[in-house]
Each structure stands twice: as structure tokens, then as C-alpha cells.
Amino acid sequence: MSEPILRLRGITKSFGPVEVLKGVDFEAHAGEVTALVGDNGAGKSTLVKCVGGTYAIDGGEYLFEGKPVTVRGPRDAAALGIEIVYQDLALADNLDIVQNMFLGRESLNRKTRTLDEAEMEHLAGEALASLSVRTVKSVRQKVSSLSGGQRQTVAIAKTVLWNSRVVILDEPTAALGVAQTAQVLDLVRRLADQGMAVILISHNMLDVLKVSDRVAALYLGRMAAQVKTSEINHTQIVELITAGRSGSLGLVEHAEAKEGAAA
Amino acid sequence: MTGTETTATRDVVAEHEAANPAANVTALIPQTPGGSFRAYLRNLRGGETGSVPAVVGALILMVIFGVAQGNFLSSSNLVAIVQQAAPTTIMAMGLVFVLLLGEIDLSAGVVGSTAAAFGAVLSVKHGMPWYVAILGSAAFGGVVGLVLGWLRAKLGIPSFVVTLSAFIAFQGVQILVINSKSNGIQVSDQTLHDLYFGRLSPAAGWIVLVVSVLLYVLVKLVQSAARKRRKLAVEPVAVLGLRALAIAVFGGVFVYLMNIDQSVAWQRREGIHQRGVPWSAVIILGLLVVLAFVLTKTRYGRHVFAVGGSEEAARRAGIRVLAIRTSVFVLCSGLAALSGLILAGQLGGVSTGDGTGNTLLLAVAAAVIGGTSLMGGRGRIVDAILGGVVLAILQNGISDLLQGNNASAYELIIEGSVLLLAAAVDSMSRRARR
Numbered sequence: 001m002s003e004p005i006l007r008l009r010g011i012t013k014s015f016g017p018v019e020v021l022k023g024v025d026f027e028a029h030a031g032e033v034t035a036l037v038g039d040n041g042a043g044k045s046t047l048v049k050c051v052g053g054t055y056a057i058d059g060g061e062y063l064f065e066g067k068p069v070t071v072r073g074p075r076d077a078a079a080l081g082i083e084i085v086y087q088d089l090a091l092a093d094n095l096d097i098v099q100n101m102f103l104g105r106e107s108l109n110r111k112t113r114t115l116d117e118a119e120m121e122h123l124a125g126e127a128l129a130s131l132s133v134r135t136v137k138s139v140r141q142k143v144s145s146l147s148g149g150q151r152q153t154v155a156i157a158k159t160v161l162w163n164s165r166v167v168i169l170d171e172p173t174a175a176l177g178v179a180q181t182a183q184v185l186d187l188v189r190r191l192a193d194q195g196m197a198v199i200l201i202s203h204n205m206l207d208v209l210k211v212s213d214r215v216a217a218l219y220l221g222r223m224a225a226q227v228k229t230s231e232i233n234h235t236q237i238v239e240l241i242t243a244g245r246s247g248s249l250g251l252v253e254h255a256e257a258k259e260g261a262a263a
Numbered sequence: 264m265t266g267t268e269t270t271a272t273r274d275v276v277a278e279h280e281a282a283n284p285a286a287n288v289t290a291l292i293p294q295t296p297g298g299s300f301r302a303y304l305r306n307l308r309g310g311e312t313g314s315v316p317a318v319v320g321a322l323i324l325m326v327i328f329g330v331a332q333g334n335f336l337s338s339s340n341l342v343a344i345v346q347q348a349a350p351t352t353i354m355a356m357g358l359v360f361v362l363l364l365g366e367i368d369l370s371a372g373v374v375g376s377t378a379a380a381f382g383a384v385l386s387v388k389h390g391m392p393w394y395v396a397i398l399g400s401a402a403f404g405g406v407v408g409l410v411l412g413w414l415r416a417k418l419g420i421p422s423f424v425v426t427l428s429a430f431i432a433f434q435g436v437q438i439l440v441i442n443s444k445s446n447g448i449q450v451s452d453q454t455l456h457d458l459y460f461g462r463l464s465p466a467a468g469w470i471v472l473v474v475s476v477l478l479y480v481l482v483k484l485v486q487s488a489a490r491k492r493r494k495l496a497v498e499p500v501a502v503l504g505l506r507a508l509a510i511a512v513f514g515g516v517f518v519y520l521m522n523i524d525q526s527v528a529w530q531r532r533e534g535i536h537q538r539g540v541p542w543s544a545v546i547i548l549g550l551l552v553v554l555a556f557v558l559t560k561t562r563y564g565r566h567v568f569a570v571g572g573s574e575e576a577a578r579r580a581g582i583r584v585l586a587i588r589t590s591v592f593v594l595c596s597g598l599a600a601l602s603g604l605i606l607a608g609q610l611g612g613v614s615t616g617d618g619t620g621n622t623l624l625l626a627v628a629a630a631v632i633g634g635t636s637l638m639g640g641r642g643r644i645v646d647a648i649l650g651g652v653v654l655a656i657l658q659n660g661i662s663d664l665l666q667g668n669n670a671s672a673y674e675l676i677i678e679g680s681v682l683l684l685a686a687a688v689d690s691m692s693r694r695a696r697r
Contacts, residue, residue, distance in 0.1 A: 075581075090579050092572030094640035095565075103569055104580030106562050114560040118486070122493040 003066050005030045005197045006051070006082075006166050011060035013046055020046045022221040023060065028166060028197040033188060035208040035229070036201045038218030039241050044201055047218065048168050051199075052084045053077035081165030087174065089155045093144040097136065098124040100143055101158045127160040128153075131190050135183060149180030156187050160194065167191055168199040173207055185211045205234050219244035224251050292496040299502050316688050317633050317649035321656055328660030335660060338523040342541060344655045345521070346459060349543035350606040352651030354626035355633070356550055357598030359647055360558075360591040362630055363571040365639025366415065366422040368595050369623055370407075370429035375599030376618025377437040378404040379607045382600070383448045384440060386455060393454035400600045407433075408596030412589035422592075430623075438615050447614030450607060458546070459608030462539030465522040471545060472514045480507050543605060547648060550598075555644040567591065571639040602626075621678065628682035629654050636689050650685070657681060 004027035013021040020043050028034045038044045049055045051062075053071040062069055064080050071077050077084075091100045098117075101124045107116040124139050133153055136146075143151060152172050159167045169188065173181040188211050192198045202208050208215060209229060216226040217240035224240045227249065239246035293299045307315060328335040354371055361368045382400030385391040391399070411429055415422045441448055450456065463471070483503050490497045518540055525537040558564035569577040570587045578584050606622075607613045631637055632653050633646025657678070665673050 086579075088575075090573060090576035092569045092576045092640075094572035095568060099565065099568075100576075103565075103576065104582050106565055108562065114556075115562065115565060116489075118489040118493050118495060121490075121495055125495075 002029065004028055005065055007061075007063040007066070008047075008051070009061040009063070011047070011050060011062070012058045013043075013050055013055060014058055020221055021050070021057075024218070024221070024223050026216055026223060026226065028199050029214070030165070030197045031192055031195050032213040033192045033198045033200055033211050034214045034216055034226075035212035036199055036216050036218065037203070037205075037208060037237060037241055041220075042218040042241075043221045044218055045170075048084065048170065048199070048201065051077065051166075051168065052082060081163065082168070083159040083162065083164040083166070084168040085152075085155045085159065085170065085172065087170045087172075089151055091143045091151055091154060094142065096142050097139045097146075097154050100154060101127070101161055105162070123161060124157075127157045130160060130194065131157055131187055133157065133187070147180065149176050149183055152176070152180075152184050153187060156184070156191065159191070159196070164196060166197045166199065168201070170201045171203065172200070173202065173204060181207065205237055208237065209234060217241055217250075219251060222251055225249045292498055294496075294499055296499070296501050296505060299498075313634055314645070314649055316685070317646070317653050320632065321649070321653045324653065324656045324660060328656070328664065331664055332660070335663070338520050339525040339537075340659065341520055342525065344652070344659050345544050346541050346609070347659060348648075348651040348655035349459065349541070349547060350602045350609070351622075351626050351629050351654055352547055352647050353550065353605065354599050354602035354623070355629035355647035355651055356554055356644055357595035357602075358626055358630050359554075359635050359642045359644055360567060361422070361595045362627075362635050362637060363567055363639060363642045364588060364591055365571055365637075366588070366591070367426065367627070367637075368411070368422065368592060368599075369426040370411065370433060371426075371595055371599040371602075371626065372618035372620075372623035373430050373433040373437065374404060374407050374596050374618075375601075375603030376606065376613065376622075377433050377440060377603070378407070378596070378600030379603030379617070380437055380440045380448070380613040382455075382604055383450050383607060383613045384442075386450060386452050387448050393452050396452065396455060397601070397604060400604055401597050404596040404598075404600030404603075405593050408593035409589065411596065412592030415592065416585045416588035434616075434619060437617070441613060441615055446616075447612055449612040455604065456608050456611070457542055458605045459543060461542035462521075462537075463542065463545060465539055468518045468522055468540035471540070471548070472511075472518050475548065476507060476511045476514065479510060483507075546601075546605075551644055551648060558644060563587075563590075568640065571641075621675075624682060625654055625678065626651075628678070628685055631682070631689055632685040634689075636693065637686060638689075638693065654678075654681070 006026075006028040008024060008026040010023045010025065011021050012019070012023055024043070024047060026036075026047065036044055036047070046055065050057050051071075053074045053076050056072060062071060069076075069080065071080070092103065095103070098121050102120045107119045107123070108114065109116045109119075121139055128136060128139065131153075135150055135153065143154065146154065156167075156169065156172070172184050172188065176184060185207060188198055188200060192213070200208070200212060212229045214226060215229050215232055215237060217224040217237065219240065222244070224244045225246075232249075236246040236249065240250055244251045293302045306313075325336070334340060354375060358368060358371060378400045381403045382396040385399045386393065386396040407429070411422075411425050414420050414425045438446075454461075480503070483498075483506075487497045487503070521540040521544070522538050524531075526535055530537065558567065566577065566582045566587050569580065569582055570584050574584055577587075603613075603618060606617065610617070626647075629650030630642065630647050631650065633643070633648070633650035635642030635646045658674070661674050661677060662670070
């Protein structure tokens with residue numbers, strides 16, 4: 001098995017007296033979709049924000065391509081090629097698809113230093129085509145006219161444009177209907193097929209089983225298990241999320257503590 | 264179980280893709296003039312009203328006033344309308360930037376006139392040449408805008424409050440700057456007068472028109488060529504030709520009307536002519552080109568739109584929201600200073616109380632009538648011109664039409680109603696686009 005592009009070892013993070021991450025191990029491989037699951041309050045968002053540089057980690061190792069790195073802010077993470085697509089997407093409604101995809105990173109004409117609209121439209125079209133996006137009629141549509149799935153598509157396609165290495169998707173299908181969910185999941189798969197390491201946060205077990213290669217289950221600030229999706233079923237994932245263990249999988253010491261309390 | 268559900272959802276996608284076979288990932292540009300027109304109508308129905316309300320409003324008003332008073336459509340009155348529109352239009356151009364962010368600047372009228380008073384003091388009391396007066400005035404406006412913008416952006420005081428405070432305070436500053444027992448300063452500099460009254464020679468008017476149309480076509484062709492090189496959809500040449508033709512015809516009629524000699528018999532005997540495109544119209548054209556360029560072709564302009572559309576998206580994209588927010592107030596106050604100078608040219612000087620009253624609200628009305636949204640995110644520089652012209656037509660026509668004791672009362676009521684109507688159109692078109 002190849003070296004994971006992103007590897008976290010024993011990550012801890014506290015907010016005052018509250019210890020949210022209690023030594024989390026996590027890894028994401030290039031070309032794979034890693035589903036990050038866990039109940040509310042398990043620490044998914046905190047973990048993702050640590051990866052993205054929004055929060056500084058208190059302890060543990062952050063390895064990128066096998067080398068220890070220090071991520072002090074979102075800019076550091078972006079420089080490594082880590083891109084987070086947040087649930088609220090944050091697109092500007094009054095701008096079109098191309099303008100949103102290039103927001104803050106507009107191409108300029110070399111001679112005149114003006115916006116190079118043709119270049120941006122060309123690259124945006126290429127990025128969408130590389131993901132086989134067929135649901136967008138025109139790249140010059142205003143984002144306000146797009147459906148939820150199309151907005152998600154735009155936000156995801158943006159990560160292709162910037163040659164991201166690790167893409168973190170926060171609940172991309174939470175607000176979508178059946179057809180649009182399927183489209184977005186297809187998109188997630190294609191991102192991984194392009195060689196990116198995709199981290200998918202989801203509450204929907206069907207989505208997780210359908211699209212992911214690995215499942216990482218967080219339970220009360222600990223990594224209960226990180227296993228191949230092919231080696232696990234729906235019930236086991238639910239048990240990992242709700243109890244932290246399932247058969248031979250999961251947190252041993254926690255189960256023992258529980259048994260001890262019961263005895 | 265999960266396996267069957269997977270195939271079921273895959274089928275939905277397949278169906279969807281079969282229904283939408285065209286994988287068009289470039290811009291969707293109609294390829295015939297008819298198609299362009301139909302796309303335009305579709306946008307209209309979708310709430311993208313653009314210039315239509317302003318243009319239709321201007322035409323209706325011109326017909327009404329033209330029928331009611333024989334001399335409304337005389338060339339001398341049309342020149343007067345163009346001149347009267349200038350101060351409001353230029354102030355509205357600055358307000359477009361502020362409105363794009365969903366902000367408001369209630370102080371622009373007073374700050375503009377105070378800046379103009381500063382320029383007048385430089386010219387009259389210190390004997391400075393006209394360009395120093397203009398630059399000094401613009402710098403005064405710019406500095407005030409910087410302070411207002413900083414108070415809004417950095418301290419987070421609502422722009423309504425910041426600029427209302429400035430509206431009140433600068434009426435006092437204006438008195439201090441003018442500092443005269445007669446409450447005013449007469450400006451004698453000819454160039455400063457000409458900002459309002461100056462006229463181009465007839466030939467110069469035609470040259471400006473021809474150069475403008477040629478530049479427009481050239482820019483469009485260069486853009487089109489850049490798109491073709493990357494195999495993107497381009498606007499058909501016929502549509503570009505029709506656009507250029509429309510601009511040329513409209514501009515030609517305008518220059519022709521402005522060039523009609525309005526001198527009366529004795530002036531003609533003395534060899535004095537009253538003709539030519541007003542300077543103010545050329546100033547406005549110049550500002551239109553420069554500001555529209557900034558807003559639509561530069562990174563800065565794109566970021567102004569982004570902050571107006573979604574501050575959060577702009578911040579995450581690494582845009583310096585604070586700087587953008589401050590800068591629009593600088594632009595607005597700077598342009599207000601220019602507007603104040605042109606007003607001073609009209610009035611022959613500056614006096615205390617200039618720029619108060621509804622000066623500012625008329626400029627806001629101009630931008631909104633033209634199609635700029637009060638809620639931010641949508642607006643164009645040309646909106647200021649369209650709205651400024653509509654308001655100038657309205658004021659000019661009504662002041663002649665309404666006579667008697669209560670004439671000015673009705674004028675105020677009608678002007679207020681027009682602003683309200685424009686804001687209503689803005690809100691309704693916003694709802695249609697949802």
C-alpha cells in the first residue's frame with residue numbers, strides 16, 4: 001500500500017477545559033474517497049478545521065506526503081493543495097459560474113493587466129468537462145439561477161481548477177434531492193479518479209457505502225476505526241458511530257471501561 | 264439492499280443525462296440577432312430589467328412634456344436638460360459603487376459641496392489655477408471618504424449612521440470653509456464656470472462621437488478574437504454591428520441636436536454662437552468609460568461585486584473586504600466633489616447650504632432608476648446616466664408645467680414618488696429573479 005498523502009497521528013485539540021480531539025489518527029490516500037463519519041459532537045468539524053488550518057493543533061503529528069508540516073492558517077493549507085468545500089458553499093449569487101470559480105484568483109491579461117475573461121471561461125469549461133458535468137447549461141449563468149446540486153458542482157469543480165491534492169467536502173449532499181445527490185456523488189468519485197485524496201463528511205450511510213473507499217469513524221474525539229469500505233457493512237458503521245465499537249472493530253479500552261462500569 | 268438502491272439512483276442520473284445531451288460548457292450566446300432579442304426578452308421576464316424602465320420612462324416623459332409645452336423639445340431646452348443632469352449624474356456614478364456593496368452614503372451631497380467650497384477658496388482666496396482647485400477639491404472629498412469608509416469598514420458602524428452624522432457635521436464644516444459674511448464665494452475662474460456652461464465646437468463633437476464608436480467596435484472585436492482563439496462561443500458580427508449602429512445613430516442625433524445654433528439675433532450680429540456638445544456631457548462620457556472599465560475589467564471591480572454579493576464568499580476567496588469597503592466611499596466622495604464643482608459652475612459660486620436638501624437623494628434616485636439595486640450586488644455606471652437624464656427631464660418639464668403658488672410643493676411630491684417607484688421596481692424585479 002502506498003504512503004498516504006495526508007497522515008495525522010495522535011492529534012489533540014482542546015477548547016479551554018473541553019478536550020474535543022483526544023489523540024486522533026487519520027489518513028487520506030490519493031485517488032481514494034475517505035468517508036469521515038461520526039455523531040454530532042464527535043469532532044468531525046474540529047478535525048477538518050485542524051486539517052484546513054482554521055484551528056491550530058495542540059499536539060500530535062501532521063504529515064503531508066510523509067513529511068511533517070506545520071499548518072498555521074488556511075493559507076498554509078491552501079499552499080499544500082488542501083481545499084475545503086464548506087456546507088454553506090459561500091458563492092456570490094450575483095456573479096456567474098466562471099467569476100465564482102476564479103474569485104480571488106482571477107487571470108489577468110499579461111499586457112493590459114485586465115481580467116482575461118476568455119482565458120477564465122476556457123479553463124472553467126475545461127474543469128467542468130473533466131468532471132463530465134452536464135447539468136450546467138452555460139458557464140456564464142448567474143449562480144443565483146442554479147439549483148442546489150449545480151451550486152455544489154460549481155464549488156467542487158473549483159477544486160479541480162486549482163490542482164488541489166486533498167479535497168474535503170463537508171456534507172455535500174445534505175440538502176439535495178435524489179437525482180442531484182447521485183450527480184454530486186458521481187462528481188466526488190471523478191475527483192478521486194483524477195488522483196485527488198477526497199475526504200467526504202457525511203451522515204448518509206448509503207452515500208458513504210456507495211462512493212467511499214475507506215471509512216473513518218470518529219467517536220467522542222477518538223478514531224474508532226479506519227477501514228476499507230468493502231470490509232464493512234451498514235450496521236457496523238452505525239455501531240461504530242453510536243457505540244465506538246462493532247465486533248472486533250473499534251475502541252477496545254472504551255468498551256472495557258463500559259463493561260467495567262456495568263460490572 | 265444498498266446495491267439495488269445504488270443502481271436505482273444511477274438510473275436517475277442516466278435518465279437525466281439522456282434528457283440533457285448537450286454538454287455545453289461554454290457561454291450560451293444566441294447566434295442570430297433574433298435569438299439575441301429573444302434571450303433579451305427572456306431576461307426581462309426573469310427580472311433582469313436593466314435599462315428598460317429608465318429608457319421607457321424617459322421616452323414617456325418626453326412625449327408628455329413635448330405635447331404639453333411646445334418648446335420643451337427645442338434644442339436649447341434639450342441642452343439645458345443635458346447640463347442640468349450633470350451634477351446629479353456624476354454624484355450617482357460614485358453612489359453606484361457604494362450601492363453595489365449594499366451601503367449608502369447620505370453625506371455625498373454636502374461633502375461634495377463642501378469640497379467644492381474648498382476648491383473655490385483655493386481659486387478665489389489663494390489665486391490658484393483651475394486644475395489645482397479641481398484636484399484640491401477631489402482630494403478633500405477623497406480624504407473625507409477615506410474617514411467615512413474606515414469608520415464603516417473597520418469599526419462596523421452602519422453606513423447609514425456614519426454618513427448621516429457626516430451629513431449634519433459637514434454643513435457646519437461648509438460654513439467654516441466658506442467663512443464669509445455674505446455666506447458665499449463668487450467664482451471668477453472661467454474654466455470652473457465652463458464645467459457647467461462650456462460647449463465643444465461642433466466639429467469636436469463629431470470627432471468625439473466617431474472616435475467613441477470606433478473604439479467601442481475595436482474593443483469588442485479584440486475581445487471576440489480572444490474568445491475565438493480559445494474556441495469559445497462568440498457574439499455574431501451582425502449583433503455587434505447592430506449595437507454599434509444603434510450607438511452611432513443615437514450619438515449622431517444627440518450631437519446634431521446639441522450643435523444647432525441657439526444664439527439669438529443680437530448674438531449672431533456680434534458673431535457669438537451658442538452651440539456644441541456641453542463639456543459636462545464629455546466629462547460624463549469620460550467618467551463612464553473609465554469607471555465602467557474599473558468596474559467590469561479589473562480585479563478591483565470584480566471584488567467590489569463579490570463583496571456586494573456575498574461578503575463571506577469574498578473573505579474566503581482572500582479578498583480584502585475592509586479595503587474594498589473603504590475604497591468605495593473614497594470614490595463616492597471624490598466624485599461628489601466633482602459633482603459639487605459642476606454645481607458651483609452652474610450657480611456661479613459656492614454658498615452655505617449647497618448640497619443639502621434633496622441633492623443626495625436625487626442622486627440615489629438616479630442610480631436606482633437606472634437599474635442599480637439598493638440591496639447591493641447589482642449595478643452599472645451607465646445606470647447613473649440613464650437615471651440622471653430621467654430626473655433632469657422630469658425636473659425641467661415639471662418646473663415649467665406646474666405654475667402657481669404650490670408648484671414647488673407638487674414638484675417635491677412628484678420627485679419623492681419617482682424615487683419610491685424606482686425602489687419598488689428594484690424590489691419587485693429582485694423578487695422575480697428568485
